[in-house]
Amino acid sequence: MSEHSMNDIKSHVKVYMIVFAVLAVLTMVTVAASYLNLSTGEAIFLALTIASIKGSLVASYFMHLISEKALITWILMLTLAFFFVLMFIPTISFFDWVNIS
C-alpha cells in the first residue's frame, strides 16, 4: 500500500474518534433532555433531531456516505422518500377517525 493512502487512513481514524466522542455526548444529551419538563411535542422534536444528527454522523463517516458514489446516494434518497410515505400513512387514519364520530 502506498504511503499516501496510509496517511489517508490515519486521518480517517482521527475522524472516527471525533465522531465517537460526539455520538457519546449526544447520547447523554438526549437522555438528560428526557428528564426536563418539556411538552410532548417539544420532547419528540428534540429527541428526533438529536437521533437524526447521530444517524447522519454514523451514515456519513462510519458508512463513508460522505465520499460514496452518486448511485448509492440516489438509491438512498428514493428509499428515504418511501420511508417518509410510510411514516405519513398512520396520520391519515388519525384524521379519518375524527370524521367517523
Added chain:
Amino acid sequence: MEIPYTIEERPDTGLINSKLGIWLFLASEVMLFGGLFSAYVFLRLGAPAGAFHEWGQELNIPLATLNTLILISSSVTMVMSWASLKMNDFKKYKLYMGLTLLCALGFLVIKYFEYTAKFHHGIFPGTNTFMSIYFTLTGLHGLHIIGGMIVNGYFLGSGSKMWTTEPEHFTNRIEIAGLYWHFVDLVWIFLFPVLYLL
C-alpha cells in the same frame, strides 16, 4: 467460479458488486423497520392520550443508555478493524473484530436482563400496545445483532484465512460486513429515544 467485481469496480456502476448489493439490501431493511416504526406511530395515535408515555415508564433507561454506548463503541471498533486491514495490520484487525463481537455479546446480555426483568414483573408483549411494539422492534433488532455476530464471527475465525491469499478481497468483505453492522447501530440510535425516552 470467480465472483466478478469484488476488487475491481464495475465500469457502469462505478462500484464493486458487493457494495451495491449491500446498499440495496440495507434499503430493503429501511423499509422493513420503517413498516414497524409506522406501526408504532399508528398505535401511539390510537392509544388514549398520554398512555404510550405512561406504559413506556416501565422500561429501564440507564440500562438502555449503557446499551446505546456499547453499540456505538462496537461501530467504532468495527470501522477500526477495517482501517487496520487497510494499514496492513492483521493483528489489530483481529483485536478490533474481537472487541466488536464482545460489544455485541454485551448488548445481548443486557437486553436479556431487560427482557427477563419485564417477564418477572408480569409484563409481556400482550400487556398493552406499547409493549407489543416494543418487543417486536427490539426483538427484530436483536435478531439483526445475532445475524451480524454470525457473519463477524466467521470473518474473525475461519473466514479470515482469506487475508493470506486475497487481502484486498478480504478487506472489502470487512467493509461490507461493517456497512451492515453500522446500519444495525443506526436503527438502535432511533429505537432508543422512540421507545425509552418519549
